[in-house]
Amino acid sequence: MNQKRVSRRVSRIEISATKEMPILADRIGGCVSLGQGIPSFATPPHIIEAVCAALRDDPRAGKYSLQTGMPELRSAIASHLLAAKAVERDPEKEILVTVGGMEALLAAILTVVERGDEVLLPSPTYASHIEQVLLAEGVPVFVPLRKEDWGLDVDAMERAITPGTRAIVVCNPSNPTGAVFADREMRAMGDLARRHGLVIISDETYDALVFDGPPPVSLESVAGMKEHVITVGSFSKKYALTGWRVGWLTASPVWMEQIMKVHDASAICAPTPAQIAALAALRGPSSCVEEMRQALRRRRDLCCERLDALGDAFSYVRPGGAFYVMPRYHFSIAPSRQVALDILHGARVITVPGSNYGAQGEGHLRLSFGGDEDEINQAFDRIGSWLKS
Ligand SMILES: Cc1ncc(COP(=O)(O)O)c(C=O)c1O
Numbered sequence: 001m002n003q004k005r006v007s008r009r010v011s012r013i014e015i016s017a018t019k020e021m022p023i024l025a026d027r028i029g030g031c032v033s034l035g036q037g038i039p040s041f042a043t044p045p046h047i048i049e050a051v052c053a054a055l056r057d058d059p060r061a062g063k064y065s066l067q068t069g070m071p072e073l074r075s076a077i078a079s080h081l082l083a084a085k086a087v088e089r090d091p092e093k094e095i096l097v098t099v100g101g102m103e104a105l106l107a108a109i110l111t112v113v114e115r116g117d118e119v120l121l122p123s124p125t126y127a128s129h130i131e132q133v134l135l136a137e138g139v140p141v142f143v144p145l146r147k148e149d150w151g152l153d154v155d156a157m158e159r160a161i162t163p164g165t166r167a168i169v170v171c172n173p174s175n176p177t178g179a180v181f182a183d184r185e186m187r188a189m190g191d192l193a194r195r196h197g198l199v200i201i202s203d204e205t206y207d208a209l210v211f212d213g214p215p216p217v218s219l220e221s222v223a224g225m226k227e228h229v230i231t232v233g234s235f236s237k238k239y240a241l242t243g244w245r246v247g248w249l250t251a252s253p254v255w256m257e258q259i260m261k262v263h264d265a266s267a268i269c270a271p272t273p274a275q276i277a278a279l280a281a282l283r284g285p286s287s288c289v290e291e292m293r294q295a296l297r298r299r300r301d302l303c304c305e306r307l308d309a310l311g312d313a314f315s316y317v318r319p320g321g322a323f324y325v326m327p328r329y330h331f332s333i334a335p336s337r338q339v340a341l342d343i344l345h346g347a348r349v350i351t352v353p354g355s356n357y358g359a360q361g362e363g364h365l366r367l368s369f370g371g372d373e374d375e376i377n378q379a380f381d382r383i384g385s386w387l388k389s
Contacts, residue, residue: 012134016127017356018366021340025350032379034367035350037175037323039296040375041240043277044288050280051273061276065269067260069097069248073275076282077233077248085207085218087231089250096249096256096263097270097278101205101234104249106132107262108230109169111255112199113138117166120157124150124176124326124357124364126203129169138166142358150179150317150326154188161196168193171203172216176357176366177326178300178319180210183217190219193228200225205234205247206322208289211297213320220250227252230259235274237323238289239281246274296323299369299376306380313387323370326354328363331387336362347386349379 018036025031054061068074074091081087089095098104105128113119115137121129123142133140143160146153157168168189172181193200202219210216219229234247247270251259269275300318303325307314316327332339336353343349343365354364369376 009135009137013131016131017337017340018127018352021344021350021352024341025344025348028344028348031344031348031350032375032382033350033371034369034376034379035352037237037368037370038242039237039240039292039323039370040372041292041295043240043244044281044284046284047239047241047277047280050284051277054276055273061272063272065097065272065275067264067269069095069270070272070275070279073097073279073282076279080282081218081250084215086221087218087250089220093253094250094256096251096259097275098247098249098263099267099270100236100245101203101232101247102128103263103267103270104232104247105129105169105201105203106135107259107266108201108232108249108251108255109133109136109138109167110262111259112167112201112230114166116164118162118164119166120160120168120198121358122152122157122170122174123359124354124361125169126171126175127356129171129203130358133169139164140358141165142360144360145177145179148317150174150177152181152185152189154185154192157189158192161192161198165196165198167199167201169201169203171205173206173210173321174324175206175322176324176352176354176361177317178322178324179317180213180216180320186217186219187222190222190225190228194224198228200229202229202231204231206237207233208238209293209296209323210321211293211300211319230255235278235281238292239278240288240292241274241277241281244271244274244277246270246278296369299323299371299373300325302373302376303367303369303380306376310380310384310387324366324368326357326361326364326366329365336365340365343383343386346389347382349382
């Protein structure tokens with residue numbers, strides 16, 4: 001027997017290039033990053049204080065919480081969902097606190113997707129959605145976004161549906177394109193899911209980071225949609241809590257009872273100190289979120305100006321949310337992985353190859369403007385010099 005045999009499930013998946021590039025960069029040294037989606041901001045002080053005080057004064061702070069999460073936190077999430085998204089969910093039966101949005105996504109996908117089920121992924125799409133569908137032994141079906149604005153093409157989605165289609169995983173605002181899908185299109189996609197009996201797994205990790213208009217509709221708030229949608233949220237990007245690993249999931253009780261089994265088998269509960277941080281985030285002043293959003297909007301503008309200044313090297317759709325832009329490059333016909341490696345070695349700038357996000361991402365790079373303005377300027381200075389060399 002080959003003791004090194006790896007399961008089919010795991011051998012089918014890959015570590016995303018988002019995480020691979022920084023590892024390569026570390027070996028090169030002296031690189032600046034337009035790569036991974038980490039906002040540069042420090043965790044707000046009132047959140048740190050709340051966690052320190054709890055760790056000092058409350059012995060429960062270092063112990064497991066209830067599996068579903070601290071009751072006060074679930075209630076606070078329910079109030080937040082109602083106020084911010086007009087979503088009504090019962091904190092007892094329909095809200096789960098998870099180890100980041102990532103665990104929530106995996107638990108949802110493992111619960112919904114059976115071996116061989118087809119899952120529609122608007123493409124380009126978040127790389128981990130692809131890997132998680134593969135891990136569940138599902139079949140990712142890439143439905144191209146509209147090229148001119150990275151918008152949802154609901155007609156193309158309908159054409160992609162077969163008797164084997166089970167679910168749609170959608171991320172709005174979108175990583176990797178930074179697009180904010182129109183409410184009209186989201187509702188049309190919801191209607192499509194209802195008509196064809198599909199489950200929508202709605203990744204709302206970037207819900208607070210919208211620059212040019214109101215936040216997008218949450219499909220759970222649409223009449224008749226609640227049963228068809230499992231929503232995933234995160235504290236990571238909104239409150240600069242990426243390292244704390246805390247997120248949430250909402251679903252109807254029939255789904256939640258099943259999802260809980262996966263959560264129990266994989267995580268037991270989200271880290272209690274991180275849950276205390278999340279509670280402080282929700283109860284504390286929202287000005288920190290607004291300040292970070294404004295800073296990211298300025299960085300978005302800077303990133304677009306710097307792309308414009310590179311002339312016809314790149315073309316791009318101006319992002320309306322999250323902190324990514326996904327330009328097409330015109331200075332090379334090489335695959336995006338090669339171009340990202342060339343930029344890494346030649347300019348010492350980390351970018352992520354578009355192919356990481358499905359076939360429709362090929363020919364593009366994903367750039368994150370989560371870093372501060374100095375880092376963005378330095379990265380573009382270096383890319384500019386490299387292009388001229
Ligand atoms: C679209 C999307 N979903 C989910 C996640 C996971 O976030 P978390 O840190 O909450 O696990 C990320 C992180 O980059 C993301 O970009």
